[in-house]
Each structure stands twice: as structure tokens, then as C-alpha cells.
Amino acid sequence: MTDLNVEATVNSDSGLTRSSTKQDPMWGKIEESENFAKNVKHFRQKKLADDDFRRYRLQHGAYGSRLQPNYSMVRIKVPGGLIYPDQLEKIASLSEAFSIGSAHISTRQNIQLHWVQLEDVSEVIRGLAEVGLTTREACGNTVRNVMCSHLAGVCPNEKFDSTPYAKAIARFFLRNPMCQNLPRKFKINCACCEDHGLARIADIGLIPSIIDGRRGFRVYLGGGLGAASFVGHLLEDFTPESRLLATCMATIRLFDRHGNRENMARNRMRYLVQELGWEKFQKLVLKERSIVEMTTSTKTAGLFDIGAEQEESLSPRALDIKTVKLPIIEEQVLPDGAPYQRWLHGNVIAQKQPGYFTTFITLAAGDITANQLRILAGAIRNLSEEASARNTPHQNLAIRYVTAANLPQLYSKLASIGLANPGALTISSAVGCSGTTSCNLAITNSHRLAKEIEYRFLELGLDTDDSLRDTTIKISGCPNSCGQHEIATIGFFGGASRVGATMAPTYTMLFGGDSGEFSVLAKPIMRVPAKRVIDTIRRIIELYKEERSFGGSLKEWIDKIVRGEGIGKVKDIEGMKKLLSAITQLPPADQEPEMYRDYGNDIKFSAKTARGECAA
Amino acid sequence: MKSDSTSPIPSKENSAESSDDSQVTQLPIVCNVMLLSDLIKKNSVRVVDVRREEEYNQEHIRSAVSLPLAKLLEHDSPTDTREILENLGVGDGYPVVVYDDTFGALAARVAWSFQYIGHSNTALLETTFGQWKKMGLETESIPTSFSRKQHSVNINHEIYADASYVQAAQNSPDKIIIDSRERLNYLTEHIPGAKNMPYTMVGGNGSIIRNSEDIERYIENRGISHDTEIIAYCGSVGTLSGLTYYALKQAGVKNVRLYSKSFKEWKSLGKPKEEINDANYWDLSAE
Structure with missing residues (x-):
């Protein structure tokens, strides 16, 4: 059923042979490009109704651009976030020819090409198919890109590498008739361990677990972020891997059957879970699973072949441990120290494989130019011993299996193309959805705000302050949470505030969100004018620093305040609001006209939106 | 490889060219x-190097003559172009091949100018100087010149468009205006009704122009028939759109015109523009 591109890759630098490593399945199909071109023509000739075409286009990953239906954001699925150098090179060429010369990494491990002319979408699909990638079911009411923690396979805390499972799930459901017309989109996320990954904010979330030597998962159902957000519920203590497929099928079948097809605002599965109540839903899933197990043919079950996705375990040569000590990763660095040391400190972590490191490429709000992609592809080929990369939900890229000896070379390669910014794993690496740069639903330019925060915080050297390191900042341009603001330590979602007859771009600030198995949804605190967001975060940091008696990190301090357990000056959310009221106040338009303009605009702000493209 | 010429003469006058007119090669596009x-x-072609003179003096394709684009654009009139051709020793109908090191756009503009004054036997070299050199093909550093030739002017009106022609075409269903600039520039402002086909779409993959099959498909995808007349323009002097001109010609589009003074003139004439203002698309660029 699936074409496998089996190719021998020899890494000449290390003598490591990947001859037995299977490339990913060829996800794309050329005929889908031809069909897309045909359907665009039919649509233009009015032989296809608007709504039918819209549904078709979304099913194939073409999302309408902001207020311009002749342009699309083309969403490239990257199953498990795993991407190869030839694929990055192809994306570079496609972005130059048909998009804006830059690509964007999304918070769900997709890669997006923006402002593609509708007539050229088929060419993008064609080019992607040539390197095994697809846009199929990247949008629409389908099973979206299956995520996998970018640390799967290298995480010191994981029970086993969940990557092959994520890929097997992606392969089984892609183009599967059972999920071509769901009530709404459906998201599956795979974690590596309880700390990393987004298992509890997905329709199905999986956390690897081993009991009595048997592999399995803790399966969480019914989570998700949006206008109303929920964390997923644990289905049972342990789901053995042999029941993984049946569990996923049962959940999707239930959703397909009982999900709300009328009210678009409440038709994600999490609402169904809420309406039925968890216990009832749980019972239904377990019952449905028995039916699935009894009725699924061996042939169908055979299609869910984890073995087919299982990469031969990469067995890198044993490394001389003496050469792998990188004390700087653990030690304090200073903003005016050597840039390389600062980069090591904020962008590199040790893997569970002794002697290997995972490096993170800091991308401002996930954007990368075609030229950077090309050079980066070369660096991945030469300097990562798995010769591939993972994109991360923090809109960065992770290059894994880098030896200590290769780190300086990787750094200088990155520096030569402007990709060696520090701080990827710190507070400075803010997440921002595409916002008003391309999305119909966006109210504010969250994308630019995330970039401004990153530039400013790097300038201030905040990436070197370890007490801020585990604080995350995530921004969405509307309440719908593509920027995942609800799992941020400090989150923001865009809105508009009216003062008299004038509108100002503002953000609702939230505190105390967290991801992983112990996910917590952030609590809304107060509104902040868009142009005051940076100052407000800095004020919060100041307040934290003034609390000298508190020994923990900024994140821990904020979590305490949210719980009303603050010690010292700020006890709880109310106390915090009081201290921030001056800085977050919207001044009159004639005094500070700047507060009434959003980032990227020199004209007065107005909140314009159109029908969302996130549902078909 | 460079020729081993150690001649101290700073410039060589080449007179050994074949002058048998019946043998003249008709060049493809x-x-x-x-x-x-x-x-x-x-010795039966005039090779024209349109890079800057310093670059030419350092090294060029064997037997090439120098014509920096800036020199052609200085006056950019038919009589000046004729003067240029005559000085380069190009007579009527003699094969001319033009190259640059800027993905073909500068060469395309010069080649188009030759075509415009009636020198139809002009072709664009399929590759750049850099690639030519990489392939190990012959180069030299001695400047070359040829004795002056007579050239006539026989304007090819069919390949030229001025602002008023473009304006009239805006409402004509069998004419299409194509903007060759990059997507973000196009979105910012463009000639009303113009479609965008960035120059990055026509070039690439080691060759200055993609294979015709691809370009034909792009045109077909846009629902443009081969009988439609296309008018190409770009930002200022018609270089990027010059490349589009050649790509479309090569792909079999019969009627292609170049609005050589392009958007720069259009704006200076105060003509209407179309702008897309509702999105902050520039903030997506990682440049």
C-alpha cells in the first residue's frame, strides 16, 4: 500500500552507515496535484460550487489567506515533525517560486507556505510529492498532522521512542475513508515522556509507558485548546500497544457518529466529551473498542504496521566520553560573554545517548528563508548523525545527534546564515501564530509581536538569565489558541478594545499554563495594549526580581501567584493586577496615538475578520 | 579553463570571422x-556579456564583447541600440547570444532590446557566466572587439508595450498583464488587473529558464491560452520581466510584450494602483 523509499545513506564524516534506515513513507501523490489543478479550473469556470470547492481545497491543505480568497496558505504535513534535508531543500525552492521566499513552522509541526496563488497550489503539491511530502488532510474536518515530541528517541526520561507509533498512526489514517468527513478536525499528539509533548491538549494524546516489560501508552482523550479549552482525560491506566490502533479507531468512530455537525463553534470532540460527561464517554470508547477489535479484519489491522515505520535503531559508534563534556550547558553565562557559549547554553541539550547533543535553531516566530533552509539542509546532512531534523511546537527546529566535536562547526554554519541566535530554549523564544499576516480570524498581529519580543529580549540578554529560562511566552492573534497561549507561563490572545469611537489592539494576558502530562490551562489576568506587552512582561520580571526572599524561578513564582500562594508583595492575581494597572492602562488616543496602531501598521487599527478556514 | 594567451596586447581585434552570409545560423530563443x-x-556568433565592465575585463566567455546593461539603459532608444550593435560589429541578421551572471534577467533585457530594433537573430544563453565557468567551458580575460558593421532599424512593435498600451489592455479579455516581481512586492501594490508570476517561477534548477513543460503547465493552470497576448512588467527597467518574456516565448506563447519602463514609470505617471492592505504579510518574511 505504501511506497517506501529505501535508500542507503552513508555519513562519510563519522563512518556511520544508515543503510538499513528506512526513509519515511512517501506521503504525497502526484495525481492529487493533477486533480487539484483540474478542480481549480472547474471552480473558476463555476462548474464547482464555492462550498464544495472550499471543502475540497481544505481537505488538500490549502487554507484561504486573509481576506483574499485567491491566495492560500499551503500547509505541509510533517508527520511526527520528522523532516529530511532533501525535503527542506524542496520546500526552499517551492517557497521561492510560489510563495514569499520564506517558510513558516507552525505550532503543530507543520510547515506552511503563505500567500500561494490558488492556481499554483497544485504545483506546490506536485513538488512536495516528489520528495514524499503531502498537504492532504492538513486542514479540513480530518485527522490533522500527527505530532510527536521532537525529543522522542533522545529524551532521557522516555520509556521508548514513540516516533514509529506516531508515524504508523499517521500512515493508517491518511486518506482513510473513515476520517474523510468528521464533524470537525481531529488532532493526535504523541509525547516522549510525562514532561515533554502536548498529549493533553489533543483529541487523542499518547504518553509511552511500560508495564511488566510490555510497551503501551497512557491514552488521554478529549483535550484541546480553543475558545473553550480542556485537558484530556486518562482513558485507562495502561493501553498496551496491541490495542493502540483499536483505541484510536474507536475514538474516531464515536466522534464521527455522535459529534455535533450543526454548531461549528462546539463541534470539536472535547465538547462531546463535556456534554456526555467523561465517565459516559469513557464507557462508550471502551465498548466501541471491543466492537472494533471484534470486527476489524486482520487485513485492516495489518495496515497498522508499526514495524513498517520502525526505523532500524540508529546505533552510533560509542563515543569517547572524555570529548563530550560541555560544562557551559550547565553553567551560568553572561550576555556579554562569547556568543558561542551563550548559544550552547540556550540552544543545546544533552541526549540520553552519551556524547550526543540536540541543538535548537532559534527561528523568529517560526520563519525561515529559502536560502537559510538550503544551507541548513546541508548542515543537517553533514553534522547530524541521523541526517534529519524535527520541527518543534515552539516553532523552532531541532537538529539531533550532533557530536560535541561537531558543535562548533554547526554553530559557525548557522552563524553564516543568520541562524545562530541564542535563547531557543529560553523565555526569549516567543511563539506567535500567523495572526493578521495571513489568517482570516486574526484580530492582531501576534506574529510580529512574537518577533519583537524575541529581538528585544535577546538584546536585553534575558536568555542568559536562568531564573527566567523555563518561562514560556505564547501569543495568539485571536481567542482560538493556534499560538497555544493557554499552556504558556505568560500567554496572550489578541482582541480589540474600544475607547469612545476608537479601537485599540489589545491582548488578554494569561498566567500559569503548562504542558506535558500535568498540563494546566492558564488563567486570564487582564488586558494589555498591544504596544505595552513587552513593557508589561518586563515589569512582571522586575516585580519577581524584587521578591528576593523567593528562591524559585519566574515560572514557579507566577504559578504560586495563580494559586493565591504568593509570598511577599504579590500574593495573588488581584495583587498582580493592581501592580500592573498603571502600565496596562490604555491612554487616550490623542495622547498616545501609537497605542491605537498594531505592529506592522502605520494606520489606525480596525478589527477586520472573515469566516475561519479552520473548519470545512 | 582560461586560454593560455600571454599576449601583451590589451585588446584583440578579431577579423577571422566567417562572413559567408548563407551560412548564418538561425538561433533558437x-x-x-x-x-x-x-x-x-x-567564429560565427557575437557573444555579448552584459555584466559590469570590471567583471568582463577579469574574465569572460571566449570571444565575448562587453555591453554593460547600464550602457544600454543610458538612453534606451532604438537609435542608440543600433549604434551599440554597430559598435559591437553586429550586422543585420548576424547571430547574437547574450549572457549575464544574474540568473538571466539582465541578459534578457538586452536581448529583448536587440529584438525590438529588429535584430531577431538574438538568443539568450541558457546559463549564467558562473555556470559556464563551472562547466569548464572556454573563457578568456583579453577584451575582444570587432570592426564596426552597419545595422538597420526595423522596429518590432509587436513585442513592446508602453503605459497607454497597458492601460488599454486592462479591459481587454484577450490580453493579460503579468507582474514579474516577487509576491510580497506584488501584494503591496501593482497595476490593477495584473496577475503575478514572479520571476522566481520561471527560473531555477541550474538553468536560467525552467523547462517549457513546467512553464506551459503554470500557464495552463492559470487558464491562460496560448493565443492570449501577455504583457510583462516588473519594478523598474524590465529585467525581471525580460526573463519572463523569454520564458513565455520559449514555452510557446505567441504574443508576448514587454512593458520595458515597467511599474516605476506607471507610478511616476500617477496611474491607478491596486493594493492589498488588509494583511501584514511582510511580517512573515524571515529576511
């Missing part, structure tokens, strides 16, 4: 490296 190498060997 785009000339491949095999054909050009062959013609150079036979």
Missing part, C-alpha cells in the same frame, strides 16, 4: 551551451 561552444569555435 534560448541557446544551449553546446550550440554556443560550437558557434564560438566556428
